[in-house]
Amino acid sequence: MHKKQRGPVIVSLLLVVAGIITLAAMNNIWQPNTISVNNPVINKVESNTQSLDLKSIIHKAEKSVVQIEGQNEQSTVTGSGFLYNGQGDIITNAHVVKDADVINVRTANGHIYPGAVIGAGENTDVAVIRVPQLADQSTLNIDAEKQAETGDEVIALGSPHGFQNTVTLGIISGTERNFSVDGFSYENAYQISAQITDGNSGGPLINRETGNVIGINAVGTNDGTIGFSIPVDDVYKQITRWSNEAQNDQLDFKYTDDITGSTNPDQLIEDAEYVAEYFFESISIRDYVGAYTLLGSNMQSANSYADFREGYIYYMDLEYSDLSSTVTEDNQIKTTVAVSAKAKTPEQEETKEHDITYELTIGQENDQLKILKINESNES
Structure with a gap:
């Protein structure tokens, strides 16, 4: 190669090398900006997970909450419950139905159906009632895997003193409360500030943010300022076992004219x-x-x-x-x-x-x- 031709070739090689170096540098500069473009999308998704509208949560829940009357010749115990599956099964407290000869379930539209107990705890204050006429009706979603924490906002529904679908609001004011009442042992119970009293027993405790059931309201103080709720995830396996094992033709629904109307x-x-x-x-x-x-x-x-x-x-x-x-x-x-x-x-x-x-x-x-x-x- 002639000396005169070497000069342009060297210059060309230098330009190519310089171009490669420049492109690599620009790529390094652009790379962080490409990643950061995703941030607005992430923020948008997070903004769509805000708490559900309170009024909508309550309205939906009321369709699934029932009033329960456990009757015998001496007395009537009034409590609450809620539908949780498509078989017409209602979760409530065992103390509401343990002495009942006849169980009346009053729905949100005012009709009364006879119910039959398909499972009840001896030491745990939880029971399940079946009403076949309520199969495939609106049910409440249950959060059976997550424990609530102190400070979580909650909604309690029930029928205090017979006033059906009464709503009270509050927070989880304490956790892991252990005590005994009337032969039932309450372990790991939620303490709640939402007021509950006679008739609230068995009603759902709902997480304000998700609209899912996290507890079964069970006990309240005489002044109504403190209540306790059984964490539903502690008893969900037993509840589903009762539901899966129950056969309608083996249940006694006590269906009489006095019950149906x-x-x-x-x-x-x-x-x-x-x-x-x-x-x-x-x-x-x-x-x-x-x-x-x-x-x-x-x-x-x-x-x-x-x-x-x-x-x-x-x-x-x-x-x-x-x-x-x-x-x-x-x-x-x-x-x-x-x-x-x-x-x-x-x-x-x-x-x-x-x-x-x-x-x-x-x-x-x-x-x-x-x-x-x-x-x-x-x-x-």
């Missing part, structure tokens, strides 16, 4: 007003499916779900009050409800206030309380 006018009114409140509560949180299921078959035949939803979808800030009920001669209940709401349809330019008086006719259909007729008068 009630002719007490005060009780009829209480049950009907609960259905009415549940109907308007469902609409207020836009659970139109839940509200529609409370309608009787004739109303559903005359009014499709789409038309029903269209009639309420534009309501905002719905509030109801002034429930008043009377019992008719055929044991139906006429319930009037005052409703106020804001509404704005696509055709309207501004939101309007509405004051409406509803009259609901509520009665039995297929052994359940249903809304058989709705009349409304718009005062706005």
